[in-house]
Amino acid sequence: MLTIHEVTVGYGDAPPVLTDVSVTVRPGRVLALTGSSGAGKTTLLNAMAGLLRPRDGAVTVDGQQLRDRDHAVDHRIVLIPQDNGLAPILTAAENVQVALVAGGVAPPEARRQTAATLAQLGLSGQADQLVEELSGGQQQRTAIARGVALRGGVLLADEVTSELDAGNRQRVLDLLHDEARRGAAVVFATHDAEVAAACAAELHLVDGRAQIVRG
Numbered sequence: 457m458l459t460i461h462e463v464t465v466g467y468g469d470a471p472p473v474l475t476d477v478s479v480t481v482r483p484g485r486v487l488a489l490t491g492s493s494g495a496g497k498t499t500l501l502n503a504m505a506g507l508l509r510p511r512d513g514a515v516t517v518d519g520q521q522l523r524d525r526d527h528a529v530d531h532r533i534v535l536i537p538q539d540n541g542l543a544p545i546l547t548a549a550e551n552v553q554v555a556l557v558a559g560g561v562a563p564p565e566a567r568r569q570t571a572a573t574l575a576q577l578g579l580s581g582q583a584d585q586l587v588e589e590l591s592g593g594q595q596q597r598t599a600i601a602r603g604v605a606l607r608g609g610v611l612l613a614d615e616v617t618s619e620l621d622a623g624n625r626q627r628v629l630d631l632l633h634d635e636a637r638r639g640a641a642v643v644f645a646t647h648d649a650e651v652a653a654a655c656a657a658e659l660h661l662v663d664g665r666a667q668i669v670r671g
């Protein structure tokens with residue numbers, strides 16, 4: 457379980473992006489994180505992922521205060537970043553496999569899981585293509601495949617449907633809900649009100665504050 461308690465976050469000496477945010481991210485649930493461009497969705501996800509240390513308040517995972525990204529990885533907090541974070545000169549399959557093997561999965565099992573997850577995202581035909589040769593939407597789905605294959609306890613997805621057509625968007629939303637049913641706590645940043653409405657809970661960011669809309 458990931459708990460955000462009275463967190464204030466910002467960059468350098470600038471005024472904080474978000475002040476006094478409190479929310480609990482529960483296993484088995486998808487929390488939509490909404491707000492206009494620049495409202496602070498990525499900033500809050502980065503704090504949840506251990507990439508950004510709060511100025512005040514605490515991010516707690518399984519009862520321990522989150523120290524940094526390595527600590528978050530140890531606690532199985534997976535981030536699918538907005539810019540996808542893939543290695544462009546590896547293939548789609550290699551990107552997923554390398555992450556699995558780094559996480560301790562044996563190579564034959566990593567190959568099997570990679571093929572299965574790429575298939576779930578409609579990417580079997582692109583498995584052996586270099587990421588830099590994939591379309592924006594295919595790259596986005598590869599990043600989602602990598603995040604989902606890692607089977608985190610917490611899955612943080614940053615605007616991961618922005619480049620997808622309606623069919624693929626629905627496929628990804630179904631997968632995120634499957635992850636929650638598996639027991640993961642899922643946080644999904646989105647601009648899309650329709651997508652947010654399909655989530656059990658919603659945290660809306662506006663004017664540097666967070667409001668719980670549902671859940």
Ligand SMILES: Nc1ncnc2c1ncn2[C@@H]1O[C@H](COP(=O)(O)OP(=O)(O)OP(=O)(O)O)[C@@H](O)[C@H]1O
Binds near residue numbers: 493496498499538
């Ligand atoms: N690395 C950074 N250094 C300084 N300021 C930053 C940095 N990253 C983001 N910001 C600022 O923090 C604020 C929130 O940005 P953030 O990316 O969290 O918003 P967002 O809600 O994710 O936006 P979008 O929907 O456009 O991705 C913005 O004013 C932005 O300029």
